[in-house]
Amino acid sequence: MSGSHNSLVFSGMQPTGNLHLGNYLGAIRNWLKLQDQYRCIYCVVDMHALTVDHDPKSLAQATREVAAAYMASGVDPKRSIIFNQSQVAAHAELAWVLNCVARIGWLNRMTQFKDKAGKNREAMSVGLYAYPVLMAADILAYRATHVPVGDDQKQHVELARDIAQKFNNDFGVADFFPLPEPIIQGPGMRIMSLRDGTAKMSKSDPSDYSRINLTDDADAIAQKFRKAKTDPHPLPEAEKELEGRPEADNLISIYAAFSEQPKQAVLDGFRGAQFSAFKGALSELVVSKLSPIAAEMRRLLADPAEIDRLLHKGAEEARALAAPVIADVRRVVGFVG
Ligand code: AQP
Numbered sequence: 001m002s003g004s005h006n007s008l009v010f011s012g013m014q015p016t017g018n019l020h021l022g023n024y025l026g027a028i029r030n031w032l033k034l035q036d037q038y039r040c041i042y043c044v045v046d047m048h049a050l051t052v053d054h055d056p057k058s059l060a061q062a063t064r065e066v067a068a069a070y071m072a073s074g075v076d077p078k079r080s081i082i083f084n085q086s087q088v089a090a091h092a093e094l095a096w097v098l099n100c101v102a103r104i105g106w107l108n109r110m111t112q113f114k115d116k117a118g119k120n121r122e123a124m125s126v127g128l129y130a131y132p133v134l135m136a137a138d139i140l141a142y143r144a145t146h147v148p149v150g151d152d153q154k155q156h157v158e159l160a161r162d163i164a165q166k167f168n169n170d171f172g173v174a175d176f177f178p179l180p181e182p183i184i185q186g187p188g189m190r191i192m193s194l195r196d197g198t199a200k201m202s203k204s205d206p207s208d209y210s211r212i213n214l215t216d217d218a219d220a221i222a223q224k225f226r227k228a229k230t231d232p233h234p235l236p237e238a239e240k241e242l243e244g245r246p247e248a249d250n251l252i253s254i255y256a257a258f259s260e261q262p263k264q265a266v267l268d269g270f271r272g273a274q275f276s277a278f279k280g281a282l283s284e285l286v287v288s289k290l291s292p293i294a295a296e297m298r299r300l301l302a303d304p305a306e307i308d309r310l311l312h313k314g315a316e317e318a319r320a321l322a323a324p325v326i327a328d329v330r331r332v333v334g335f336v337g
Pocket of ligand 1: 013015016022024026027148202203
């Protein structure tokens with residue numbers, strides 16, 4: 001923990017549709033146990049969803065789906081704060097101040113922007129470029145100390161630390177913001193696409209066969225694993241031999257993550273097996289873990305008014321926590337009133 005700040009966990013997910021296995025293993029699943037140790041805030045970051053083309057007609061439903069996925073996976077709205085970002089103005093207000101602290105050179109190093117923009121950099125929104133600053137504001141508005149994320153978001157949490165440090169230095173307010181630490185756990189840190197073992201599994205991949213969605217039924221899951229890209233060799237005996245075989249490594253990692261055992265233990269059980277046999281076992285395991293979550297999501301989504309009520313209540317709690325921090329920021333930077 002940094003400085004004298006109380007431990008507090010913040011994390012979020014964008015309502016950009018198609019929540020998948022990577023989001024679950026890399027993020028949500030790790031959030032659950034943190035509820036036993038910390039005060040936790042789990043946000044649906046709908047303002048981040050505006051950074052790429054989005055359909056206003058589906059944003060509300062996508063927001064409710066993410067909230068339902070949190071709760072169906074075991075995030076408890078009685079213990080943790082669940083809300084959607086746009087209901088709490090502190091995020092946007094602090095993001096502006098932090099935009100004036102962060103340096104362009106720092107943002108230029110962000111690999112997620114480079115990946116998402118590709119060759120189309122000039123045509124991207126300013127919001128996509130500044131996305132990591134809004135993420136820093138999400139975290140710092142609550143003086144959060146710990147941020148559980150997948151491996152792909154580690155660089156953004158490190159940027160949030162740099163921004164916090166520079167704010168503290170620039171304004172001569174040592175320890176004003178804690179330096180948040182990423183929490184990245186387990187073999188599910190970075191799940192790759194089922195079509196290409198070198199690209200991460202992503203909500204926005206145009207191919208639905210690249211990912212297992214949390215709401216996929218048993219048939220869809222089995223079919224996607226059957227069609228998942230592999231190589232012509234049988235499964236190896238030792239973990240080291242997975243090097244250079246990204247697709248095999250990914251499928252073994254998914255099995256390891258869901259069965260909560262090391263990759264070597266999975267290989268011990270399947271050494272020398274053909275992929276077809278392994279994929280059958282993998283489908284069964286994943287279906288057994290995801291189908292209760294999908295069923296609970298469907299139950300919750302049947303009552304959207306109740307989800308909205310919970311998000312409202314969470315937003316009220318979040319506003320109350322952020323209010324003193326924003327008041328302090330206003331004073332420190334010299335705003336009147
Ligand atoms: N493939 C992944 N493996 C492990 N963790 C992952 N996460 C995302 N993809 C993987 C983790 O999920 C959390 C929420 O991510 P997000 O919604 O903020 O967006 P993202 O990281 O950009 O995820 P996607 O799925 O790739 O979404 P799109 O396609 O909309 O950009 C984060 O903790 C992330 O680490």
